[in-house]
Amino acid sequence: MTTPSRSTPSDGHGTLTYGRSLLNRVLVGTPANEDPLTHYAELPARAARFADWPQWAHPAAVRALDEAGVRRPWTHQAEAASIAASGRNVVVSTGTASGKSLGYQLPILTALAVHPRATALYLAPTKALGADQLRSAQELTDSENDLRAIYPCSYDGDTPTEVRQWARANARWIFTNPDMLHVGILRGHERWAPFLRNLRYVVIDECHYYRGVFGSNVALVVRRLRRLCARYGADPVFVLASATTSEPGAAASRLIGAPCEEVVDDGSPHGPRTVALWEPPLLQHVTGENGAPIRRSAGSEASRIMADLVVEGARTVTFVRSRRGAELTALGTQRLLAEVDPDLPERVAAYRAGYLAEDRRELEAALADGTLLGAATTNALELGVDIAGLDAVVVAGFPGTVASFWQQAGRSGRRGEGSLVLLVARDDPLDTYLVHHPAALLDKPVEATVTDPTNPYVLGPQLLCAAMELPLSDDEVRAFGAWDVLTELAEHGLIRRRGHGWFVGAETNPHAALNIRGGIGMQVAIVDGGSGRMLGTSDAAKAPSTVYPGAVHIHQGESFVVDELDLDDGIALVHPENPDWTTSAREVTDIVIEDWLEQSTFGEVTVGLVRVEVSNQVIGYLRKLHSGEIVDAVDLDMPVQRLDTRAVVYTVTPELLMRAGIPPDRFPGSLHAAEHAAIGLLPLVATCDRWDIGGVSTALHRDTGLPTVFVYDGHQGGAGFADRGHAEIVRWLDATREAIDSCECTAGCPSCVQSPKCGNGNHPLDKDGAVLLLTAVLLELRSP
Numbered sequence: 001m002t003t004p005s006r007s008t009p010s011d012g013h014g015t016l017t018y019g020r021s022l023l024n025r026v027l028v029g030t031p032a033n034e035d036p037l038t039h040y041a042e043l044p045a046r047a048a049r050f051a052d053w054p055q056w057a058h059p060a061a062v063r064a065l066d067e068a069g070v071r072r073p074w075t076h077q078a079e080a081a082s083i084a085a086s087g088r089n090v091v092v093s094t095g096t097a098s099g100k101s102l103g104y105q106l107p108i109l110t111a112l113a114v115h116p117r118a119t120a121l122y123l124a125p126t127k128a129l130g131a132d133q134l135r136s137a138q139e140l141t142d143s144e145n146d147l148r149a150i151y152p153c154s155y156d157g158d159t160p161t162e163v164r165q166w167a168r169a170n171a172r173w174i175f176t177n178p179d180m181l182h183v184g185i186l187r188g189h190e191r192w193a194p195f196l197r198n199l200r201y202v203v204i205d206e207c208h209y210y211r212g213v214f215g216s217n218v219a220l221v222v223r224r225l226r227r228l229c230a231r232y233g234a235d236p237v238f239v240l241a242s243a244t245t246s247e248p249g250a251a252a253s254r255l256i257g258a259p260c261e262e263v264v265d266d267g268s269p270h271g272p273r274t275v276a277l278w279e280p281p282l283l284q285h286v287t288g289e290n291g292a293p294i295r296r297s298a299g300s301e302a303s304r305i306m307a308d309l310v311v312e313g314a315r316t317v318t319f320v321r322s323r324r325g326a327e328l329t330a331l332g333t334q335r336l337l338a339e340v341d342p343d344l345p346e347r348v349a350a351y352r353a354g355y356l357a358e359d360r361r362e363l364e365a366a367l368a369d370g371t372l373l374g375a376a377t378t379n380a381l382e383l384g385v386d387i388a389g390l391d392a393v394v395v396a397g398f399p400g401t402v403a404s405f406w407q408q409a410g411r412s413g414r415r416g417e418g419s420l421v422l423l424v425a426r427d428d429p430l431d432t433y434l435v436h437h438p439a440a441l442l443d444k445p446v447e448a449t450v451t452d453p454t455n456p457y458v459l460g461p462q463l464l465c466a467a468m469e470l471p472l473s474d475d476e477v478r479a480f481g482a483w484d485v486l487t488e489l490a491e492h493g494l495i496r497r498r499g500h501g502w503f504v505g506a507e508t509n510p511h512a513a514l515n516i517r518g519g520i521g522m523q524v525a526i527v528d529g530g531s532g533r534m535l536g537t538s539d540a541a542k543a544p545s546t547v548y549p550g551a552v553h554i555h556q557g558e559s560f561v562v563d564e565l566d567l568d569d570g571i572a573l574v575h576p577e578n579p580d581w582t583t584s585a586r587e588v589t590d591i592v593i594e595d596w597l598e599q600s601t602f603g604e605v606t607v608g609l610v611r612v613e614v615s616n617q618v619i620g621y622l623r624k625l626h627s628g629e630i631v632d633a634v635d636l637d638m639p640v641q642r643l644d645t646r647a648v649v650y651t652v653t654p655e656l657l658m659r660a661g662i663p664p665d666r667f668p669g670s671l672h673a674a675e676h677a678a679i680g681l682l683p684l685v686a687t688c689d690r691w692d693i694g695g696v697s698t699a700l701h702r703d704t705g706l707p708t709v710f711v712y713d714g715h716q717g718g719a720g721f722a723d724r725g726h727a728e729i730v731r732w733l734d735a736t737r738e739a740i741d742s743c744e745c746t747a748g749c750p751s752c753v754q755s756p757k758c759g760n761g762n763h764p765l766d767k768d769g770a771v772l773l774l775t776a777v778l779l780e781l782r783s784p
């Protein structure tokens, strides 16, 4: 790692990699009084490491793959495929475009060629990815006689009825998603009996995607699948593919509920990569809340950077967080290019179509043949694209997880050639931390994919589905870890014991009632009042903070404004509107500890994991221009919501704070600032979004009698985020301290301690006090 200078960077040998020369070009275009480059690193080229085709591989499978361009497998591919072929579950967690697919294609094609009845199931989180993988499986099976009778086929919500019937009867490799597995396959499993009886392999692609409540639901769908397979006498092997995360084997085991080996040593080649971290400057004449300084937006900075790269002829994709952001960035780039060359603007596009595979392929082709030089896109292009020809990737705003960052960054680099990856920070604590602490991005990942399949709110509805599929035995209930949940369901008459197990009433339809992506509990329907079109749903518990009257609601990139929220009828009415501002709810929160699940004391600091009841009330919202400037604050009076969840907590003694140099009148501001930044930084260790979690801090909490900070899971029952914060508390608080300390503002800003959803108007906030507090806490946690 190198600290940059504004002179020409060189690699110490006098030669300039292509990525570096692109970075130079961007730096030359930067106004002289700005110094936004915080770090850059040269990631050296990596040569391919090849293995031989395994002995067990079927010759037809090898020939088909060879014809598709794979002359020999890379080491990690052979390793993963061989583990699977020997009957053990495996997760392959290697870089973008490292050929993870071969890890499952080879054992599946082999088993299905050798055993004429054997079947396989492939699960993808998005339909588009499933469609791409199906296409590639079809090409492989079409090319060889011995593979032709496999008939890979998709089976999802879009599959017509006649094709579904055909697929059930003939296809031996089904491509679907967890939603369809839940509601289409497991519910009517009798029709799938031959398929399930012969199931050899289950593929879970991009498995890091299954996190939080959705991940917990998928984990339980997989357990239901394994249970039914066992009844039919099958015991399929699971092959999972994941982006690079911390502890992929442990996360995969949690997801499938069985031991899973990991393969992480990537044998695929890539060219040298220059990674640059970029922090837009503070604006001179614009200020935000409480007069705090704000930075130029990542989107407008990215426009300028992409324009410079396009002028150089570099094929560039810029990843932006929202579709509107993607459009504005493309437009900004076009405007700048028009000043240089009237032919260049048309060679830049926003990728704004839906998630259709055809659109993606068109874009891939245009970028590959150079018709397009620049594209601004949302993360729609993140999964399952095969763009091999990008010279530069600009990531405008950290995409939330290190895994996503590398998925996006990994799109850069033609095989073997140099490329540039440039992360532009948004005005946010996590982005600030990362551009000042590159090791968190460039070294071994610390964030783990978090799920909690034992959450009773998730387990209850899943148990009803399992019982509907086949009556549950007492042992099975115990294996689900669900005895308490079952007892409660039985008390409510939702499940009954009969002679040989637990049943649900024939009149109930638990599958239809459970949307595995839909969150927990009652749902509020979001409806366009003009057209009557239903746009989606929101958890009833979250609706007051997401679809309150006046909220700007983005649905697949289109913008709507909420007119009315009726919690009794479970409906939010919206109309299409594209205002210049975004909105964020302001909430006040109270928290009561119900139970200490874990508690440890380190000198004058106590750390714990607690069950809590959180009361939340939305008291208004803030309107903010895209530049970061505040328009105004609007008051609202929404009902109080109660959340039964888990929190990570720490307490400190007043004496410790005073010894640290914080007088009592500064306790509230110091704790408050430390809490805000900690919320912003939790995604560093857990795959969550800051909107998945919340916090409370107080100079005197009635349950602890001490100055206390809580960070809680924003989902009923908890999704595992607080648990992860508790497990990694030192690393997390250390990063929090660093993020605050390294921010150049004087008294706190959105890049460090201000929170977009603070119900107290970000007041009081004591930036220096927070650093003193965290330093003292960490000293206690680390002392022997």
Ligand SMILES: Nc1ncnc2c1ncn2[C@@H]1O[C@H](COP(=O)(O)OP(=O)(O)OP(=O)(O)O)[C@@H](O)[C@H]1O
Binding pocket: 068, 069, 070, 071, 072, 073, 074, 077, 095, 096, 097, 098, 099, 100, 101, 102, 383, 384, 385, 386
């Ligand atoms: N051993 C190999 N030798 C040469 N090319 C290969 C090899 N294995 C895979 N490829 C090619 O590499 C590209 C990427 O493969 P694949 O899509 O399986 O990667 P991936 O890791 O699943 O990607 P993603 O990160 O997008 O999920 C494909 O074009 C594939 O044909």
